[in-house]
Amino acid sequence: VDAVPVSSTVPVSLPVGSLINVTSGTTFNVITPEQLQLTSSGQFKPILCVDNSCICDGRQEKESDPLRTWNGLKTTHIVIQDGPDDTTATSTPNCSSTWAEYANMPMLPIRCKNTNAELHKNRFGSGGRGRCVKLANSWYTPSEFEALCGRASSKDWKRSIRFGGRSLQTLIDEGILTPHATSCTCAACCDDESATGPVRLFTPYKRRKRKDTSDGESHNGSVKLKRLECRDSHDNSNGDDSCDSTTDLKDNWTAGQFVADGLVTEEVNAESPTSASVVGSSVTVSSPIATTTTSIVSRTHTELQDVEYNSLSSDSSMGEVFRKLEEMSNKLLKNVYFIRRQLKEAREQWTLEKEQLQVQLKREKDQAVITARMETQEACSRYFCLYNVTTI
DNA sequence: GGATTGTATCCACCAGCCTG
């Protein structure tokens, strides 16, 4: 039951208490400190919730008023709260701290459409795993609960299921809930207390923009690499951090490894060395630059791998790593200058060839015009001769 | 090891309501 002020906003939900009266679809909830599991803290304030949503629920059609009107009635959640500061505790704008406090409870009252249930954090796994939603003495996964509430088509339990007026996505974003990966084999995900598998945390997908196909492919590879690294780190460390950002990567990698990995990743995304060499050999032109670039890229790749493997296998100091990286950067600079020189020469050659071609084309065009003119004159003179003969 | 299939998740888009 949503415990809200008389106004129609929904600032906070409280655990379903004992129903002391269920008549005409109206429920009164009495929430005890024991149900809130706050016996030792001073967080509990006695409140009485009146909810007439049952009158309106179940009869509203999809296209009807979302405010759950039925026969002119709107869903009303009334909170009668005891205590001196009852207005502040239930007023919407000031409920953020209260909401956060309630959100930290081990069991959260949740709602999906018109169905209320309890979400037990310790049983929470992911959408399809971990029966953490308790509804009428039955346990469901979030996805099952979503389907049970008639929102199966939504396929979005994180937004469909709400706590205190906010979606579970918000709780996840704020770190209150930590969804596990689908491959997680912990006790909660397996619904088996005896399961001792490690907790594998869910990592959000790095999705490409649908219409942005130009640079999408270039990001794909690196994203995949990052995800692999995330999974590895989760498997090993069973840690709490998600691997969304590169800062996490920095934490897990030494400087040399990180730099080398980034360069290798970029290079692999650009073009693999093998395919590049194929391209270089098959291109017939003109392209000393292509082959040169290919060889440089290939060489760089090999050198970077050497550095990476050396830094991993041997116990060399970071100074050695930096020295090698410096050498490589010098080589790269040389290669850049070399490529630029080649590029300049190629451009000059291309300009020269273009001008020659234009001159040749102009000459051929003039020649064609002259020829056509001569042929026309010849045809005209022949016609006049014929005309004169016929008239005479 | 690659192709196929199924599941879970995410995203774009739309509609309706609320608020200033």
Add this chain to the structure above:
DNA sequence: CAGGCTGGTGGATACAATCC
């Protein structure tokens, strides 16, 4: 009335399991 928010929907995408 415009802009923001919420809820709903369909489809795209990532990933894992399975098959060959």
